[in-house]
Amino acid sequence: MGIEILGLPMMYYIAMVAKVLVAFVFVLLTVAYATYAERKIIGHMQVRLGPMRTGWHGLLQPIADGVKLFFKEEIIPSQASKFAFLIAPLIALIPAFITFAVIPFGGIIEVAGYKIPLQIAAYFDTASGRVYDLNVGVLYILAMSSLGVYGIVLAGWASNSKYSLMGGLRASAQMISYELSAGLAIVSVFMLSQTLSLNEIVTQQSAFNGLGWYVFKQPLAAFMFFICSLAEINRTPFDLPEAETELVSGFCTEYSSMKYAMFFMAEYANMVTVCALTATLFLGGWNGPLATAIPLLGPVYFVAKVYFLMFVCMWIRATLPRYRYDQLMHLGWKVLLPLSLLNIVVTGIIGYFI
């Protein structure tokens, strides 16, 4: 491994490409099978069987759905604003995926004498013996999640249809109001961790045999962050932008074929991202008993936590009815926002005296 390109060893590039591929394929597969899992879980909760026909217990259903959507006719409304209409699904999909660049999904593993931290935007510096990652990781995630709203707003506006526009307007109002509380809930986490780097936030939760999670220190913040994130990605019970009973299908009413599939994928990719983020910030990331001793256990714990949170999302969807619009705004601005501010003040006071 003596070859160096631009002052970095060859292994650096191989490791980077490998990490990107693994994370990307993992998210894509999870997205595909999350749709299946959601239908199956909700089906069983409502005493139905869910998809059963395609493959054993419907296991091939996501692939069949993908093929079906791929071969459907693509319709662009004649009065639509073409450029924005075409680019909106991409803008919705990309922020959901690139957030994964900063989420650590494991500890440091050693391949052929080269230490690789299992986080895409990170490298191990042998000279100083520490991992360097994006030092504004949390801010990066907030920035990316604030971009997600563009896709939906554009889709709503560009379709030139009443339902789409209503859906787009609702979505943007909702996402802007809940982004605030989600951001403030994270603030209380980095008041404890005193860093914005996700790698260090995870490392600091490794106390008590890998169980020193922030959810025990900040239960309110964890709860609020999860609720606000659900609202921000428009999941039930906050899925007003695509409320079928009033808006047909909201912002994606006019979309068909692969573009519709892209919005669908963006929704589930957002769900994976939010669950991964909640696991990282509040549930100790890849930490767990013995995770530091056996490096390969890290990703296992991480994936288990993410899947558990995704199950909770689906559980909520099967259980709770949709909020009314004024209730949603009331909850966001008059309940969650003051609570998150209060949480910051209390954290500050306690942090000052301890």
Added chain:
Amino acid sequence: METLFFAFITLVAIVSAILVITCKNPINSALSLVLTFFCLATYYVMLDAPFMAAVQVMVYAGAIMVLIVFTIMLLNIRVDATKAHSHKVVLGCIIGFFTLINIVILLMKSRVALPTGPYSGNMIKQIGHTELIGREMFTNFLLPFEITSILLLVAIVGAVILAKKKL
């Protein structure tokens, strides 16, 4: 490599900045402006200022531009026939030309200065950009910081009073 990257980003920045003023559709202009903001954020990253880059994307691309897009959508400005008045074009050309001369003269006279002062690139890497900004903001620049926050509070209260018809 860095120069090549810089050239590429600059190209994107210039093209998108031109698109902002040439696009017929206001939404497309707004999108180009978002792209320009992204290029600016990339410059901040290249200048060892990741915090500024994140804030640039979060505040400008994520918050201010969303509001602008929102306004455009609500006002529903469709492609309208904006007539180019010839006297406006001439005036714009003259102003643009003099600005260009100004910039060229300034660039010819100036020389590239190396970064000076206590904050070197290495120090930013060791301590962290956010920490350094926070430390300065809450010690040496505490008064301007507090004055700014009071100004923002006044603005918020003013907006609420203006928006609310009956107090």
